[in-house]
Amino acid sequence: xxxxxxxxxxxxxxxxxVLLVTMLVQHPVIAGISFFFAVLLKWRVVGVVKTLxxxxxxxxxxAIITCINALVNDSGMxxxxxxxxxxxxxxxxxxxxxAGLTLLAVILWFSSYSDLMENGRFLAMLGRRLPVISMMVxxxxxxxxxxxxxxxxxxxxxxxxxxxxxRHRKTKVARAIRLVSILMAWSMENAIETADSxxxxxxxxxxxxxxxxxxxxLRDVMSLxxxxxxxxxxxxxxxxxxxxxxxxxxxFIPARALAGGRLYILAGAFVALGGLPFLLDVEQWLRDFASxxxxxxxxxxxPFVAAMLPCCGSASQRQQLP
Amino acid sequence: MTTxxxxxxxxxxxxVATLIALPVFMFLCAYYExxxxxxxxLLAAIFANIPFFxxxxxxxxxxxxxxxxxxxxxxxxxxxxxFAPIPHVKPVSSIVIVTGIVFGRQSGYLxxxxxxxxxxxxxxxxxxxxxxxxxxxxxxxxxxxxxxxGLFRHRWVVYVYGFASGLLFxxxxxxxxxxxxxxxxxxxxxxxAYGAGFFFNLAHAIATVVFLVPILKPWTKKLTRIKLKFDLxxxxx
Numbered sequence: 001x002x003x004x005x006x007x008x009x010x011x012x013x014x015x016x017x018v019l020l021v022t023m024l025v026q027h028p029v030i031a032g033i034s035f036f037f038a039v040l041l042k043w044r045v046v047g048v049v050k051t052l053x054x055x056x057x058x059x060x061x062x063a064i065i066t067c068i069n070a071l072v073n074d075s076g077m078x079x080x081x082x083x084x085x086x087x088x089x090x091x092x093x094x095x096x097x098x099a100g101l102t103l104l105a106v107i108l109w110f111s112s113y114s115d116l117m118e119n120g121r122f123l124a125m126l127g128r129r130l131p132v133i134s135m136m137v138x139x140x141x142x143x144x145x146x147x148x149x150x151x152x153x154x155x156x157x158x159x160x161x162x163x164x165x166x167r168h169r170k171t172k173v174a175r176a177i178r179l180v181s182i183l184m185a186w187s188m189e190n191a192i193e194t195a196d197s198x199x200x201x202x203x204x205x206x207x208x209x210x211x212x213x214x215x216x217x218l219r220d221v222m223s224l225x226x227x228x229x230x231x232x233x234x235x236x237x238x239x240x241x242x243x244x245x246x247x248x249x250x251x252f253i254p255a256r257a258l259a260g261g262r263l264y265i266l267a268g269a270f271v272a273l274g275g276l277p278f279l280l281d282v283e284q285w286l287r288d289f290a291s292x293x294x295x296x297x298x299x300x301x302x303p304f305v306a307a308m309l310p311c312c313g314s315a316s317q318r319q320q321l322p
Numbered sequence: 323m324t325t326x327x328x329x330x331x332x333x334x335x336x337x338v339a340t341l342i343a344l345p346v347f348m349f350l351c352a353y354y355e356x357x358x359x360x361x362x363x364l365l366a367a368i369f370a371n372i373p374f375f376x377x378x379x380x381x382x383x384x385x386x387x388x389x390x391x392x393x394x395x396x397x398x399x400x401x402x403x404x405f406a407p408i409p410h411v412k413p414v415s416s417i418v419i420v421t422g423i424v425f426g427r428q429s430g431y432l433x434x435x436x437x438x439x440x441x442x443x444x445x446x447x448x449x450x451x452x453x454x455x456x457x458x459x460x461x462x463x464x465x466x467x468x469x470x471x472g473l474f475r476h477r478w479v480v481y482v483y484g485f486a487s488g489l490l491f492x493x494x495x496x497x498x499x500x501x502x503x504x505x506x507x508x509x510x511x512x513x514x515a516y517g518a519g520f521f522f523n524l525a526h527a528i529a530t531v532v533f534l535v536p537i538l539k540p541w542t543k544k545l546t547r548i549k550l551k552f553d554l555x556x557x558x559x
Binding site for chain 1: 358360361364375376378379382383384385386388389390391392393395396397399400403432436437439440443446447448449503504508510511514515536537540541544545548552
């Protein structure tokens, strides 16, 4: 995934733009496009197995949302079937489906986002505005494995001290409570030491900077401009009424949505936005291809030698080096 | 010194105003059936968290004020991860309440909010993250307020508060879901959705009390001792 190597602000804005359009409108076409590209991106980022796994969890949710809406809503005109005096309409079903697809798409976009954006890079972006908060979040992450390790140590020493007899549930619970209590006190005392050491190392001197090598390149700027352009186009399409869609009483697309091809402009811009990560992949692939063509000599060197030379190898290989 | 105090007071006013403004805003969203509620409510929740973070940044906290919050958040996060297999049973609320009681409302809010943010990196981030941050932050904040007012003299009051906080958390999360994703919003639809979530919220409330009973007394005692021993009292409180 090439998008991963872009500047964190670009990644953040890309997902913000997609989520903005997805959540801004309730339209079957937009919801469908968003869901399609969300699944595609998830597949590209984590592979087919994990994508299917998350869909396995999410699709029942879609079914529930659709059914609940069809059951509690009786505004539609096109009656599908009647039970007793209650009629169930196509419109209510359609609305539930669109709402569910939107929610699923949002969840999938968010999960791809957290796969693509490493914590450190996000914190580096946040660090300019909220330095203390972002430092605290990264400290929490650092303390989680630490806490688990301390918990194990306490457990072992408690067993050594008191014997490992936990046949009775009561002693088991009492032991767990004591363990957690010791863990808390220990972590706190350690934290005081950390705090003092931070102070001694000049924490409050105003020259801390986050450790993350992020630098703006021409490609970042170009892709950022593309994202802004496409999302502005989509938002204008929405503002002009391109996303108008009436669910009730009978679903139809108002004339103002189709006038001047507004819906098509909106949908086209959104498709381009959704497909952007793949376009960037293709662009990277073309660059690699071109660089091979330009310097064919680099391909003739034996791969063992090439691996040792910093100038050789494709652009993507070079960027993957730490 | 006076300007400092004034800015602190202003910060407090902004915090309380935010706490009141968010529910009012949500109610107005629901009442006037504003379109695009999913987006509006997400932004509203993000903005509701910001005053608390900014106030904390502005108070220029010393490492000794930061670390207790970090440790309590880490413990709550570990607790949430360990109890992840059992849905809606999580020790986060009770740890946040104890933090609010001992270290005050600001630390309570931050512990709740940061626990939600950090633990969702494991449990899954989503549009619910800012809402969970707000809900758990509010639970810690209110615990701090009630302690400073003197309502928590008797520990039964704390247990009742723990139970109520579980329901409050559920109320906030369910309202967010209903206002954002059910349309057209009707009373029957809303009641059906609240009803569907009620037993999960009840489980959360009971679990909070169950976690609170064994830890409340020893933890407040230990934490207060540590607080006194190392002079961790926060200047803002």
